[in-house]
Amino acid sequence: MTALVLFGSFAVLLLLTVPVAISLGIASLITIIYTDAISIDFLAQGLITSVDSFPLMAIPFFILAGEIMGKGGISERLFNVANAFVGNKTGGFAIATILTCMFFAAISGSGPATVAAVGAIMIPSMVRQGYDIKFSTAVVAAAGSLGVIIPPSIPMVIYGVVGGASVSDMFIGGIIPGVIVGLGLIIYAYLHSRKQGYTGTDEKTSAKVIGAALWDAKWALLIPVIILGGIYGGIFTPTEAAVVAVVYGLLAGLVLYRELKIRNLPRVFADAALTTATILIIVGSATAFGRLLSVERIPGQVAEFMLSISESPIVLILLITLLLLFIGCFMDTVAAIIIMTPILLPIATNLGYDPIHFGIIMVVNLAIGFITPPLGVNLFVASGISGLSIEQISRAIIPFFLVLVFTLLVIIFIPQLSLMIIGD
Amino acid sequence: MPLKILKWLDEYVEEVILVVLSMTTVVAIATQVFMRFVLGSSLAWSEELARYCFIWLVYIGISYGVKKQRHIKVDVTLLLFKNKGKIVLQMISNILFLLFALVIVYYGNDVAQRILGFGQTSPALKIPMGYIYFATVVGMSLTSIRLIQQLIKQYKALVGKESFEVKTEQQKILEEIEKEQSGSDDTKESR
Amino acid sequence: GDNENNAGNDQEPNDTGADNTVNEENNNDNANETADADHEFEEMVLQLGHTSPTSDDAQYHQGALALAEYVEDETDGAVTIEIFPNSELGGEREMLESLQLGNLDMTFFSSGPLGNFADMANVFDFPFLFRDEDHAHAVLDGEIGDMVNEQAQESDIKILAWGENGFRHITNSERPVVTPEDLEGLDIRTMENEIHLSAFSAFGANPTPMAFPELFTALQTGVMDGQENPLSAIVPNSFYDVQSHITLSNHVYSPAPFIINEQIFNGFSPELQEVIQEGAYHARDFNRQFIQDWNEDYLETAIENGMEVVENDEFDYDAYFEATQEVYDEYQDEYGELFEQIQEVE
Numbered sequence A: 001m002t003a004l005v006l007f008g009s010f011a012v013l014l015l016l017t018v019p020v021a022i023s024l025g026i027a028s029l030i031t032i033i034y035t036d037a038i039s040i041d042f043l044a045q046g047l048i049t050s051v052d053s054f055p056l057m058a059i060p061f062f063i064l065a066g067e068i069m070g071k072g073g074i075s076e077r078l079f080n081v082a083n084a085f086v087g088n089k090t091g092g093f094a095i096a097t098i099l100t101c102m103f104f105a106a107i108s109g110s111g112p113a114t115v116a117a118v119g120a121i122m123i124p125s126m127v128r129q130g131y132d133i134k135f136s137t138a139v140v141a142a143a144g145s146l147g148v149i150i151p152p153s154i155p156m157v158i159y160g161v162v163g164g165a166s167v168s169d170m171f172i173g174g175i176i177p178g179v180i181v182g183l184g185l186i187i188y189a190y191l192h193s194r195k196q197g198y199t200g201t202d203e204k205t206s207a208k209v210i211g212a213a214l215w216d217a218k219w220a221l222l223i224p225v226i227i228l229g230g231i232y233g234g235i236f237t238p239t240e241a242a243v244v245a246v247v248y249g250l251l252a253g254l255v256l257y258r259e260l261k262i263r264n265l266p267r268v269f270a271d272a273a274l275t276t277a278t279i280l281i282i283v284g285s286a287t288a289f290g291r292l293l294s295v296e297r298i299p300g301q302v303a304e305f306m307l308s309i310s311e312s313p314i315v316l317i318l319l320i321t322l323l324l325l326f327i328g329c330f331m332d333t334v335a336a337i338i339i340m341t342p343i344l345l346p347i348a349t350n351l352g353y354d355p356i357h358f359g360i361i362m363v364v365n366l367a368i369g370f371i372t373p374p375l376g377v378n379l380f381v382a383s384g385i386s387g388l389s390i391e392q393i394s395r396a397i398i399p400f401f402l403v404l405v406f407t408l409l410v411i412i413f414i415p416q417l418s419l420m421i422i423g424d
Numbered sequence B: 001m002p003l004k005i006l007k008w009l010d011e012y013v014e015e016v017i018l019v020v021l022s023m024t025t026v027v028a029i030a031t032q033v034f035m036r037f038v039l040g041s042s043l044a045w046s047e048e049l050a051r052y053c054f055i056w057l058v059y060i061g062i063s064y065g066v067k068k069q070r071h072i073k074v075d076v077t078l079l080l081f082k083n084k085g086k087i088v089l090q091m092i093s094n095i096l097f098l099l100f101a102l103v104i105v106y107y108g109n110d111v112a113q114r115i116l117g118f119g120q121t122s123p124a125l126k127i128p129m130g131y132i133y134f135a136t137v138v139g140m141s142l143t144s145i146r147l148i149q150q151l152i153k154q155y156k157a158l159v160g161k162e163s164f165e166v167k168t169e170q171q172k173i174l175e176e177i178e179k180e181q182s183g184s185d186d187t188k189e190s191r
Numbered sequence C: 001g002d003n004e005n006n007a008g009n010d011q012e013p014n015d016t017g018a019d020n021t022v023n024e025e026n027n028n029d030n031a032n033e034t035a036d037a038d039h040e041f042e043e044m045v046l047q048l049g050h051t052s053p054t055s056d057d058a059q060y061h062q063g064a065l066a067l068a069e070y071v072e073d074e075t076d077g078a079v080t081i082e083i084f085p086n087s088e089l090g091g092e093r094e095m096l097e098s099l100q101l102g103n104l105d106m107t108f109f110s111s112g113p114l115g116n117f118a119d120m121a122n123v124f125d126f127p128f129l130f131r132d133e134d135h136a137h138a139v140l141d142g143e144i145g146d147m148v149n150e151q152a153q154e155s156d157i158k159i160l161a162w163g164e165n166g167f168r169h170i171t172n173s174e175r176p177v178v179t180p181e182d183l184e185g186l187d188i189r190t191m192e193n194e195i196h197l198s199a200f201s202a203f204g205a206n207p208t209p210m211a212f213p214e215l216f217t218a219l220q221t222g223v224m225d226g227q228e229n230p231l232s233a234i235v236p237n238s239f240y241d242v243q244s245h246i247t248l249s250n251h252v253y254s255p256a257p258f259i260i261n262e263q264i265f266n267g268f269s270p271e272l273q274e275v276i277q278e279g280a281y282h283a284r285d286f287n288r289q290f291i292q293d294w295n296e297d298y299l300e301t302a303i304e305n306g307m308e309v310v311e312n313d314e315f316d317y318d319a320y321f322e323a324t325q326e327v328y329d330e331y332q333d334e335y336g337e338l339f340e341q342i343q344e345v346e
């Protein structure tokens, strides 16, 4: 009954378009008054204590770093590198677009930001090269999901903190799955391009061209080295790495590339703080919600219910996958992770899943939500850039959606992909 | 003169605080990394300072989020309504938000006052912990003001005296991209 | 708080409820029929929160169970203690605040955050303050423990009894640490505690405060070279997987008080106050035995997993003790009198 009050009121509030964080808070409030299980003070207190977390501070800094780097003409340079390698092959521009998204994902922690940064240049370029505009838009929208799958990743930070897993391990665990997803998209893009006859440019691949492109992009390509190398090499924690990326980005933007203006900085900082706050208020109010869940033993009941449906781990993980895909249609990735992790992680652990592996599964799964309507933020951004309607893109994106689901299944059933380079 | 100040505050108060707080966190942590990595001697206070600025940043940011209508919501229901219906739905949502904010101001203040009274301090900087707890009180008070401002606008729009547009996530993003492409200085969505 | 552990656990909490009600009715009948010798306790549920999982080697949970069982027995089931493990009601500092605010009745936890509420408790953080366990027990169970308790009670925090996590030891991934020179250049994670930080600076290390949940990965990737904790934190958290050396330095003693909200305690009948107080003493004794027994197992596990041990008698105590003096000098004005009183305790 308590569960019904908690989840029922939450659902009604969401339908009334009350912000997710406030819906969680009010649903908790109603449940507290209904059950008298914990005091309202816990809600007020949890809003502070849950945000009092050093790992969570990685979020504003990765947003900042992405914003700062995104301003400095980086996407063109990254694209030139990818293009130097594959531009003259069949489907070369589509493949280069996906590769650019992968590079950019290694700098940015966000999906839509990746679409915005890469799409603005790549969609027009692909169309000029003779690609269908629907396909071009769909490529960018789908590859933008890599923004949160390839580290750094804001949903990974959130999962680490909410699920009590190491953020560093999540980042390191995400590298290979990110590459797998990227490869999946590249393979489909290649096959489709071959069928449609999308040829490459006439330029020859040469060491000189590649070298020049790499040199031109060196400051940008250094960022993943600093962030991931710094974390993996034991120099920084993820939060520190994010701050180093901000400082580096400021240097690169202000001094090296001179494409960033000091007068724009306050706006960039305020905007990153704003995005951070809209995420962190969900973390804050989800604390009281989660506390009610665990005091009322609801995760245990959900687990019991799931196990009563089937005892097969395969059936159960597929059920969880379907549930998350469904949630991803309507809900923001970060919000979904905050709410679902306390409920699903105990079940997954019970089924024998490593918490890092399960975290990667959740992030990849909810990243697919970026391209599923009605709430598919990548679709919105891509449609804004190309001028196509959501309906037009949606049809073109179905094959990409299927590719993403297929790679998700690969990641689910081969745990080593997520776990092997973490090592011990 | 006071009216001018009020207008300036209305326009910039959250932004200024947010910029100061986020720059402080960057500097504090960057210094810590430099001290440990380059000088081999860590600071005791930098992490704590950064965390407490961060807490305040989140709660001031919530008010700014209301002002900019950027809070994360599930907006499928909006698609079912026409203009006036959308406004009514948003007013209901804002009233519920306002009630929640007021509850938090009340209980948050109670908690903060009492913790201040007990007198415990933070481990490194020896700041009274009560001051950290006032972040919700101040943040949610500002938020309440922003919500009331918005409710007034929405009410006026409802009776036809002013225009107020309720935007879905999609409309907001499309607008931002338009702005971006027309070369304005506004930064893009970055979730 | 240093014994946080995020391991999920599905074990049901202390099952109270229906069974107890039946028992209690029977007991009440008996009491009424025979004599008034037994006090009749008012039915109530007290909430106790702690940060450890519910496993057999988790000292907070086992200690809390010992207290709960005692109180339930002595009150014929009328008073039950409901245990919230796994930081369900928040971390240590948060629970202490909840307790002050009257939203949590009891907690059993490391004394780490206590000094922010009652500064006299900071004295226990000084290195090499206690000669051995017996000395620590004598100080905490005696006048000085009472003085700290009196100060804490001004903030509504009543210390019922002083359990322990045991002595803290140094681990690292570089080399055997015997002398202070061995610590030179090592990044050692400490709690965010100025005395610990001063001590490790004095020892020659580079102490860095870091949140406990980040620690394992920081050790794994090498962001930190070492850390210091009691065996009850080192082994259950598998630090032996990422640290190759342990020095049984006994450098700081880590008490673990059983705490109750003072106002709530004062509202109890004298009989119940006595039961709770005796229960806490019982749980304290249980906990100290528990730590002593488990420390042997913990150390064995650490060795089995490849940790190289510097025994306490190989450790260059004199050199460390000397390095420590500057920390004592620094705080002489604040704690000088207490230092002396503690040394005088037999």
Ligand code: NA
Pocket (backbone or CB within 6 Å): A104, A105, A106, A107, A108, A109, A110, A146, A147, A148, A149, A150, A151, A152, A153
């Ligand atoms: Na990324």
Ligand code: NA
Pocket (backbone or CB within 6 Å): A328, A329, A330, A331, A368, A369, A370, A371, A372, A373, A374, A375, A376, A377
């Ligand atoms: Na979606």
